[in-house]
Amino acid sequence: MGACLSAEKEAGAADGKPQHSxxxxxxxxxxxxxxxxxxxxxxxxxxxxxxxxxxxxxxxxxxxxxxxxxxxxxxxxxxxxxxxxxxxxxxxxxxxxxxxxxxxxxxxxxxxxxxxxxxxxxxxxxxxxxxxxxxxxxxGPKCPVCEKALGKERVNALDLEWHKECFLCDVCKNPLKGQIHYENNKLYCNRDYVDAFKPRCGGCEKPLDGPFVMALDLKFHPKCFTCATCKNVLVEFEEVNGEAYCEMCDPKRSEFACAICTLPLNAKDYLKNLWGEMYCPEHDHMFPECSSCGTMVCQLPEDDERPMCKHCKTNLADAKNIGKESREVLLDNVLADLEKVGLVVETLPRISIVKQEVVNQHASKAHRNKTSCLRYDKTGKPVELFLVEGRVPEDLEADIAHEIGHLYLWEQNFPPLKGIVEEGVSEMFRVKFLELQLDEEEATTGFGGPSMRTDAIERKKRVETNTDLMYGGGYRGLVDGMKAERVNFTHALEIIKETKWFPR
CATH class of the missing domain: 2.10.110.10 (Cysteine Rich Protein)
Incomplete structure (x- = not known):
């Protein structure tokens, strides 16, 4: 920039000061x-x-x-x-x-x-x-990395400006591109940021990026959560002194023997029945099935005694003395679960636990020799629900769910249906209830959401494979129709009410 200069030097005056023109x-x-x-x-x-x-x-x-x-x-x-x-x-x-x-x-x-x-x-x-x-x-503005003044070549990122040569990952020193992170005044590429700051697996200590298992107050890659002894991946485990063990390697287990022959079991060579009783593979199919839950009974029944597993025997003792209040609790449990899937009934019949002869006396032809039925008054209203005695509460609840299917059809004014259609719908009520019976213990292990109880899975399987034309055939006919028409159960009920037959 130019400057206006002016200078004239005159001869000094008597006092020696410069003079100007x-x-x-x-x-x-x-x-x-x-x-x-x-x-x-x-x-x-x-x-x-x-x-x-x-x-x-x-x-x-x-x-x-x-x-x-x-x-x-x-x-x-x-x-x-x-x-x-x-x-x-x-x-x-x-x-x-x-x-x-x-x-x-x-x-x-x-x-x-x-x-x-x-x-x-x-x-x-x-x-x-x-x-x-x-x-x-x-x-002027400074680069956040070197804190020196920025020149003409600069990078704008993360609401800041940087020297191009300073815009590098602080760990690998490579130029940054894609997903960028700025933490504690340092730049990171996505890979090094995950490695530095993401939670780490309690097994391999590598960063967690995806599904994980929560156990022992730690997070694990699913494949890294293994038994402390045999190193097999765990689905169920026992905790001892902060370590996870499979059932076979559990240090607290003093004996691990076959429930039938009592010989020690190899960790990789044993079977379980529905209730967790372990036995040698060679015993499979050699013993009768439980008359209540259908699992293999690990002991021979006494003379004239129907075969029953230990679990059902224990619960059967309680079932024999189910009072009025307990019966109402069973009914309330079933109604509450079915309401979760939109299957609601208002009519609440009285529940009675009776002998098989009483059921046969009041049952329709399709229900004779079955374990439950409804009794109707002279006006056609269902007033009482009969359940055959000598069975465990889980069986009683499943039968109640089936009979609620009949109540629902009556309450919703469905037209008279063929037996195979009505029993197929009622069996679907049973299955919908069984699908809501979850393993409460599994819900606390940290392996995601709880799944169906093992006994509920077995009971559902019995419905699906039932050879009875009305019960099993009706259920499979309904399922096939729903798949063919790609409709859910609620929509299928609307079709049945209109056509008096399964969706097709």
Missing amino acids: PRAKARDAGAERKGAAAVRAAANAGKGAGYEDDDDDDGSGDDAEDAVDKDPNFTAHEQGKCPKCKEDMAKAESTMYQLTGSWHPQCFTCPKCEKNMNRSHYVVMSGFPWCQECYNEEH
Whole structure:
């Protein structure tokens, strides 16, 4: 940027002070008046922030005055003195007018590097001319990595600006692209960020990225959650002293023998019945099935005793003495579960536990020799639900669910249906109830959501494979129709009400 220079040196007077021509005096007086007026204007304005001259500035000083006007840090220079050295400008041999004041030409320099800015591009800050480089270093934006001034080549990311050469992963030092992370004043590529900050597997100690198992107050890759002894992947486990063990390796187990022959069992060579009783593979199918739950009985029944597993024998003792209140609890449990899937009935019949002969007396032809039926009054209203005695509560609940299917059809004013259709619908009520019988213990192990109880799975399988034409055939006919028409059970009921037959 140019500067207006003027200098006339006259012969010294008697006091030794330099003398100026009348023309020079007039010029300096005019400059000082102009400077004083600009200083007052700048002091009153106080607008804007720093200023940068255009490259084609003619050095006239007009733009510099505007810059002072825009500089909030500008402090008016003392009138009549050089802003840098503070000497009286009246004694100056040469002067220049810039930034609303008079300067010695040699004093118009960058405050940091002392480069003379007479004919250079500069930025005004606090009333002084700064070269661009020094201004950037002191007052310009800085790279968050090296904390040095940013040049023309910069990268905009994460609401910050960086040197291109500094925009690297702090771990692998590779240029960043794709998903980027900024943590603790450091840049990370996605791979190194996951490695540094994601939770780690309690087994292999590698980062977890995907499904995991929660156990022992830790998170594991599913394949890393293994028995502490045999190293097999665990689905069920026993915790001992902070370690997970499979059932065979459980240190607390004093004996692990076949429930039939009592010989020790090999960890990889044994079978279980429905209730967890373990036995040698060679015993499979050699013993009768439980008359209640259908699982293999691990002991021979006594003479004239129907075969029953230990679980059902234990629960049967309780079932023999089920009182009125307990029966109502069974009914309430079934109604509550079916309501979860939108199957609601309002009619609540009385429940009676009776002998088989009573059921046969009141049952329709399809229900004779079955384990449950409804009794209707003279108006056709269902008033009592009969359940055959000598069975466990799980069987009683499944039968109640079946009979609620009949109640639902009556309550919703379905037209008279063929036996195979009505029994198929009622068996679907039974299955819907069984599907809601969840393993409460499994829900606490951290392996995702709970699944069906093993006994409920077995009872559902018995429905699906039932060879009875009305019960099994009706259920399979309904399932096949729902698959063919791609409808759910609720929609299938609407079709049956309208057509009196399965969806097809």
